[in-house]
Amino acid sequence: MKFFIDTANLNEIRAAYELGILDGVTTNPSLIAKEGIKGREAFRNHIKTICEIVQGPVSAEAISTRMEEIVTEARDLASIDPNVVVKIPMTREGLRAVKVLAEENIKTNVTLIFTPIQAIIAAKAGATYVSPFVGRLDDISSHGMAVIKDIVEIFANYMFDTEVIVASIRHPMHVLEAARLGADIATIPFGVIEKLIQHPLTDVGLKNFLEDWKKVE
């Protein structure tokens, strides 16, 4: 199972990378805006910097909505670094762009996926990755992980090469469930990565060990 970090914050990316568990990064326009990045060149430079920190797939999202413009934007984003994966929203125009980009060997991550059917369509178009959003489904009283279960099963049925990125993760149980279901990747916010490490019994146990060691010294 691969772990990506879902952030555009360089300090968070560096800190997660130093843990030795980071395989890649996903960003989106909201995460880029949160970092106060202004303008296309600053955005490109920021993605380049992320690629210098993490030697793995780095998703950068196209914001165009028409097929021809998505393709042009994707080619530009892919030229930043060989590890850039172009994130493309799950739309009719987006799918057409994915098909063209697949033929050019440009990697794509089809985002804003909420049903197994959308994931099948994206895989058939040639997506390298699909990103179903579990937290946003849970937020509207749907069952996000049920969608992951179906996608993983369907992709295995047909031996699709497309990898499943569990996105919109809110807490450690989403990561655990993603692993149990055999999802290829979980893209995890930094705060949740920190929670994966922690356990109160670990803290209490360590405190007691250190106190007892004082009797030995």
Ligand code: G3P
């Ligand atoms: O990056 C896509 C996805 O992970 C967004 O998550 O928390 O905004 O639903 P969230």
